[in-house]
Amino acid sequence: MKHFFLRISRILPHAWKQRAKPWNPNQFLSKQFGIHAEVFHLPVRDDYMMLSSGVNHLSAPTIWKETMQKEIEEDFLYQRYTSMDGFQTANYAVKLYERFLFSRGNISLKANLEVCMTIGASQAASLAVAYLHSIGKKRMLLVGMTYPLYMTLGNEYGYQMRESRSALPNRDMPTVSELKVDIEQFKPDVLVFTYPCNPSGEKYQDEELDQIMQTLYQKGIYCIFDCVCNMILSEKDVTVPEPMIMENKMMRKSIIVNSFSKTESVPGFRIGYIAGHYDVIQFVRSKQVSIMNPPNMPTIAVWITMLFRCLHLSEQYGQAERVRERIILCFKRMFFVTTVLCPQPIWDYVTELVDERLFDEYKKYREEMYAKETVFASNKEYFSKKLSPYLTASTEMDGGFNYLVKLKPCSKLGELEFCKDLLQKTGIAIFTESGFALTKAKENDYWVRISLAAPSDIFEKTIDRLYLYLSELEKHFNS
Structure with a gap:
């Protein structure tokens, strides 16, 4: 009997730990x-x-309200189905924008980059985590605190999860050195960044993110960047993860999750997207077929927002006026190529918008976004x-x-x-x-x-x- 109790006493602590x-x-x-x-x-x-x-x-931007009203008047907002990728005008506008970010200003970037529209960033995040699970990823490291969606998804797909947080005062997101230590100790195969960090609002500087991307490349670690809170139209210099991803040859192992909910003040529309390598988006398309296509969305508003962001970044990058003219021409042609069956009044409206008052509307949009900041x-x-x-x-x-x-x-x-x-x-x-x-x-x-x-x-x-x-x-x- 004595030996029996001794044995139980040795097992119980471990058993309780397992059940906790x-x-x-x-x-x-x-x-x-x-x-x-x-x-x-x-x-x-x-x-x-x-x-x-x-x-x-x-308030949502004025151009969103105007263009949505026009789409409703002309039965353009809701009288159609979308494809697996989402309505093509919105899809290609986002793809042009993401190319612009990855290349720091080259809208014609030739890269293995695909985009799929989603039901908000939440569905994009779910698809990203599901894809990584499908290729055998099992250990997820969250960079700083994040909203519990990623913890829920990690549990659903059976990931082992840890979070990397700073021990410094007035900080939650780990420093580069703290993050590297946690990577060495936990040995994750996926890192999740909310960028800027939600809830803390913290971001890495470009040189810091460059160091992190180098580490991920060397160790073959995948990453998800959730950028829903990143305000692109800002009077400050905009920092985005895409250039660091490309410069460190991480495009094949990086997934961008984003939406318009927080930046444009339109959470009710659930307009999100996922951007990544061809294999990622093929996986997403297969899921969209079996579940549902992305819903319709204010197409003109999404399209012109992507155009305005590219114009703003072009100014920040110090590009010449002729480059911005080329950006506008590219977006204009893309709109008409992808809306062949749309009502003629919509074509007339977009033509007038681009040819006669585009820069006035861009300045108004920029002022409204600066005012939010x-x-x-x-x-x-x-x-x-x-x-x-x-x-x-x-x-x-x-x-x-x-x-x-x-x-x-x-x-x-x-x-x-x-x-x-x-x-x-x-x-x-x-x-x-x-x-x-x-x-x-x-x-x-x-x-x-x-x-x-x-x-x-x-x-x-x-x-x-x-x-x-x-x-x-x-x-x-x-x-």
């Missing part, structure tokens, strides 16, 4: 969503504000100044409109307790670290995601209420 369930950020987020739903029964419901939403609540910066400044007595840490927002903060009084409350108390007293809803991570956050030390894409008047009133709440909370704990 991994942390599930989706379940945690569901709990926070459940708390948020209570606002409809609270006196503060009229003050409800989702401060961590991740949705761009600013100004709102993000203004909201961040207001948040930082107003809540400075209570801020203990924050990440550097290198792109997008989300970033992470730590709030001093919250160290006395657990994540769910803080979420519930804040909502009940102020109507403010938030998401915290454990909803974005592979491991549960410390009870007294956790990040809160802040989303800056809201009208400044609403945002500032929300932060004023948050300030008063934190003041009262601090008084309570100090009393």
Whole structure:
């Protein structure tokens, strides 16, 4: 009997370790969503504000509204089916744009690059992870915290998963050296980047990303870049992963996931795409056939957005005027070649748009996108100044409109307790670290995601209420 108990005591620790369930950020987020739903029964419901939403609540570009209205008037938006790749005009516009990014300005890049439109970036991510699983990939390393979609997909396809996070203060995304250490230790065959990192807003500089791509190339590691939060129309220099991928001969092993939801403020349309090597897109096409073709989308809006982005980047790259004229001609010809069966009024409208007012519309679009960036910066400044007595840490927002903060009084409350108390007293809803991570956050030390894409008047009133709440909370704990 004595020997029996000795044997059991040696086995039990390992057995419990095997049975321990991994942390599930989706379940945690569901709990926070459940708390948020209570606002409809609270006196503060009229003050409800989702401060961590991740949705761009600013207005969609004027050109999107105009072109969508025209497509509806002419029955162009909805009276057709799409192909496995999506409607060809949108597909080719995205392909031209991605060629432009990979080559730093050569719209005629000859490369093995294909594109398929998807139902938002979520479907694109799902297809990317499924493809890599189909070719035998099993170990996935998440670079920094990310939204739980990739964790869900990784679990669904049986990946072993780890996340690489920085040990430095005011940072979540790992430094290059930290990431290299994690690659050596975990030996992944897939890396997943959200770029800029969602929820932290961090990005690598080109030279840093170049070092990472060199490492991935040397070790034969595949990568997914989810770029849904990357604002291309920016007054800052735009950094994108595509050139580093191409320069380090990683095109065959890299997949781009993207959408228009966050940049153009149109999440309800679910317009996404996946870009990659021919084999990737052939896999995607086979799935689209068996599931469903991508839905219709505002074709002219997508097409002209890709054109405007290329014009903006052409200016950043210092290209000559004749190059921009060639870009416009290429997009114009492509539109008419891929819309042979469209109504004549649509052709007339696009002809007038390109020939008579393209540059005016481009300038208006650019100003509107710059204005959004100004709102993000203004909201961040207001948040930082107003809540400075209570801020203990924050990440550097290198792109997008989300970033992470730590709030001093919250160290006395657990994540769910803080979420519930804040909502009940102020109507403010938030998401915290454990909803974005592979491991549960410390009870007294956790990040809160802040989303800056809201009208400044609403945002500032929300932060004023948050300030008063934190003041009262601090008084309570100090009393």
